[in-house]
Amino acid sequence: MSATNASPALDARRYFEAVSGRDSVAEAPPVCLYLEVTNRCNLLCETCPRTFEALEPPADMSMELFRRIVDQVPNVARVVLHGVGEPMLVKHLPDMIRHLKQPGRGASGRGTHVLFNTNGTLLAPRKHREIIDTGLDELRVSLDAAEAGTFLKVRGKDMFDRIVRNVSAFTNLQAATGAAAPVVSLWLTGLKETVDQLPEFVRLAARIGVREVHLQRLVFDEQGFGMARPDSSLFEQTRAEEEAVIADAQAIGRALGVTLDASGATEPGLSLKRTADDKPWATCRRPWSLMYFTAHGRALPCCIAPFSARGYENYTLGDATQQTLRDIWNSPAYQGFRTALLSDAPPKPCQGCGLRWSL
Ligand SMILES: C[S@@+](CC[C@H](N)C(=O)[O-])C[C@H]1O[C@@H](n2cnc3c(N)ncnc32)[C@H](O)[C@@H]1O
Ligand code: SF4
Numbered sequence: 001m002s003a004t005n006a007s008p009a010l011d012a013r014r015y016f017e018a019v020s021g022r023d024s025v026a027e028a029p030p031v032c033l034y035l036e037v038t039n040r041c042n043l044l045c046e047t048c049p050r051t052f053e054a055l056e057p058p059a060d061m062s063m064e065l066f067r068r069i070v071d072q073v074p075n076v077a078r079v080v081l082h083g084v085g086e087p088m089l090v091k092h093l094p095d096m097i098r099h100l101k102q103p104g105r106g107a108s109g110r111g112t113h114v115l116f117n118t119n120g121t122l123l124a125p126r127k128h129r130e131i132i133d134t135g136l137d138e139l140r141v142s143l144d145a146a147e148a149g150t151f152l153k154v155r156g157k158d159m160f161d162r163i164v165r166n167v168s169a170f171t172n173l174q175a176a177t178g179a180a181a182p183v184v185s186l187w188l189t190g191l192k193e194t195v196d197q198l199p200e201f202v203r204l205a206a207r208i209g210v211r212e213v214h215l216q217r218l219v220f221d222e223q224g225f226g227m228a229r230p231d232s233s234l235f236e237q238t239r240a241e242e243e244a245v246i247a248d249a250q251a252i253g254r255a256l257g258v259t260l261d262a263s264g265a266t267e268p269g270l271s272l273k274r275t276a277d278d279k280p281w282a283t284c285r286r287p288w289s290l291m292y293f294t295a296h297g298r299a300l301p302c303c304i305a306p307f308s309a310r311g312y313e314n315y316t317l318g319d320a321t322q323q324t325l326r327d328i329w330n331s332p333a334y335q336g337f338r339t340a341l342l343s344d345a346p347p348k349p350c351q352g353c354g355l356r357w358s359l
C-alpha cells in the first residue's frame with residue numbers, strides 16, 4: 001500500500017481520528033492493524049467466545065504470514081498483536097515486535113506503536129528483559145479481578161497470585177533500570193458481578209507499580225455466552241451504587257497516581273451510557289482505519305466482531321494468504337460492509353454497537 005498512510009502528528013492511541021471521509025471506498029490505507037498472533041489460549045475466561053466455541057482451527061500466525069501482512073503497510077501507525085487467544089504463547093512474538101520496531105519503520109522513522117493484551121500468566125521474570133528490549137510500547141494485562149476468588153470465577157483458572165507476582169516483578173525491573181516502555185496497564189472487564197472490585201483493583205495497581213487502569217466494556221452477541229450476557233452488562237443499566245463504585249475508584253486513583261478510564265471514553269461512566277443517536281453504529285470509523293487478521297490470515301472488520309456475532313463466514317472480508325491488503329481493503333466485500341454500516345440495516349456484528357455496548 002501507499003507509503004504515506006500515517007501522519008507523523010497522529011497520536012497512535014487515537015488512530016481513528018485519521019479518518020476523514022467515510023464512503024464505500026476507503027480513500028486512505030489503514031492506519032492500524034490487529035493481528036491475531038495465535039488463537040490458542042491457556043485460560044477459560046467466562047466472558048470470551050473462545051471458551052465456548054472453536055472459532056477457527058488452533059494455530060499461531062506464522063512469521064511468514066506476519067511479514068507478508070505488515071510489510072505491505074510499512075508506515076502503519078499502530079499494530080495490536082492480539083486477537084482471540086493468548087499472544088504470549090507464541091514463541092516468535094519477540095521477533096514480531098522487533099520486526100515492527102526496527103529503526104526506519106513507521107511514521108517519522110520512530111517505529112510503529114506496538115502493543116498487546118495478555119492474560120499475564122506467561123509473563124515470567126526470565127522474559128522481562130527481552131520484552132523491554134524489543135521496544136514494545138504498551139503491555140496490557142487483563143486481570144479482571146482484585147483477588148483470587150473472583151479471578152477464578154471470571155477467568156476459569158486459579159492463577160491470580162502468579163500474574164500479580166509477574167506484573168510486580170516486571171514493573172520493579174522497569175523502575176530499577178529506568179525503562180519507561182512498555183507502559184503497563186491493568187484491565188477489568190465491566191461486569192455487574194465484579195464492578196465492586198474496582199476500588200481495590202485500583203489500589204492493587206498502585207501497589208504493583210501500574211499507573212493505568214482501564215474498565216473494558218463487555219461485548220456479547222444476541223444469545224450471550226458464559227458471563228457475557230445482557231444481565232451482566234453495565235451498559236445502560238448501571239445502578240446508583242455501581243456508579244458510586246466507579247466514582248470512588250476514580251477518586252482513589254487520583255490520590256494514588258493511577259488513571260482510570262474506559263475503552264472508548266476517558267470517563268468510565270460516559271462509556272456506559274447510550275448516545276442520543278438512533279443508529280450509533282454509523283459513527284464507527286473502524287472499517288476506514290483498521291484491518292484485523294486472524295491467525296489464518298482471514299480478514300475481519302474489527303476486534304469487536306468476534307464477540308458480537310457468531311460465524312466468521314458471515315463477516316469475512318478477505319484472505320491475506322491469497323490477496324494483497326490493497327485488494328482486500330477495497331474489495332466488493334469490504335465496500336459492501338461499509339455501505340451497510342452507513343445504512344439503516346447494518347451488518348450483523350454491528351447491529352448492537354452503541355446499543356448493547358458503547359463504541
Ligand atoms: C480476547 S483477549 C486476547 C488477549 C489476551 N488473551 C487477554 O486476555 O488479554 C482481548 C481482551 O478482550 C477482553 N475480553 C474478554 N471477553 C470480553 C468480552 N466479552 N467483552 C469485551 N472484552 C472482553 C480480555 O479481557 C482482553 O483484555
Ligand atoms: S480473554 Fe484472553 S485469556 Fe481469556 S480465554 Fe479469551 S483469549 Fe484467553
Ligand code: SF4
Nearest residue numbers: 284302304349350353
Ligand atoms: S462491529 Fe462495531 S466496531 Fe466493528 S465495524 Fe461494526 S460497528 Fe464498527
